[in-house]
Amino acid sequence: MCTQYIEYKPRRVLNVYKHCDGAWFWNRYSANPYVGCEYGCEYCYFRAKRYFRFDWDFSEVIKVKVNAPILLRKELSKVKKDITMLGFYQPVEVKYRLIRSMLEVCAELGFPVHMNEKSDLILRDLDVLKEINERSWACVTFSIITKRKSLRIWEPKAPSVEKRFEAMKEISGAGITTGTALIPVLPFIYDDDENIEEIVRETAESGGKYVIGGSLTLGSPLTEHYLSILRENWPDLVEPTVKLFSSWKKGREKADYPKVGDVPDPAYQAKLGRKVKEICERYGLSDRIERPLHIYPPEIRSNKAVANYLFERTYRLELEGAPPHKIWAYRKAAWTIDEMEISLKNLLDERGFDGLLSLPNVGKKIAKEILQVLKEVD
Structure with missing residues (x-):
């Protein structure tokens, strides 16, 4: 059609x-x-x-x-x-x-x-x-998720990966920040070290500065569509994929055919993130995109620097498999600082450490980390 x-x-x-x-x-x-x-x-x-x-x-x-x-x-x-x-x-x-x-x-x-x-x-x-x-x-x-020929099964109409990397080279040569989103990483198909390293290496050779990796997200009717493609091309991967998206939910493993969730096991996601980070480090790339602080007004740039630290901490805690409440504590604190309209430095000068504690979602532990980041920003 x-x-x-x-x-x-x-x-x-x-x-x-x-x-x-x-x-x-x-x-x-x-x-x-x-x-x-x-x-x-x-x-x-x-x-x-x-x-x-x-x-x-x-x-x-x-x-x-x-x-x-x-x-x-x-x-x-x-x-x-x-x-x-x-x-x-x-x-x-x-x-x-x-x-x-x-x-x-x-x-x-x-x-x-x-x-x-x-x-x-x-x-x-x-x-x-x-x-x-x-x-x-x-x-x-x-x-870009792979350079393998099987990509055409998943991306039948998209421009070739070769053209994307060629464009990356030209954009990098123009002085513009560029890199790769290895998203979504298809479980059991493109999540092996060899595939990830090939993408990271090609990104580095094309002038990219980062490769960010992320797992597959499903949801009806995509779930049924995705599984139908697996049945046709990788039938042996249907069962492990269903388990990956289902059995980590408490009680689902007892079902004969458990309901498939929208995201894979958090432990799988964390392992994938750590793998991307490790391979990026070998090639001198980052697994995150650096946020540009210079685009913000000077009086709140220190706020953004602190928020960047808290966002980064949130992501690293996810990769470590930290408890959800700890991850959310840092995420909420990051939102608070990122969206402040007054300067953190001014707040600290006027009210000291108690000023930090007066902020929503900021407890003593995170306040101490904020204090340290502000010193480093200075």
């Missing part, structure tokens, strides 16, 4: 999130001029109803927000400057040029931009990305 494109004019285009995507992509906002994706990757989370609530296949019918650049200018003018995730390039972007127009809006208004892409079409707009990077910050992350 040929992809059908339908033009329409929505009332809004900017998604404003309650919290920034700490320790991952760092964006507070996102905007996409297209609803759906022609590439139709078989593992895509958009196949799950909780992300795509329409009654058509997201890869067969694409809705085009023809007024997206106009809306973006209007909506960005009403919010504080912060990182905006734009995308995703569709083949028809050659005709509509909506993403380019949206990038031009961000450049004019001084908004930093993060792109997460599979398409090398992004190179057409490299001039605008360079302008954004000069005025604030630009980052391009390429979604």
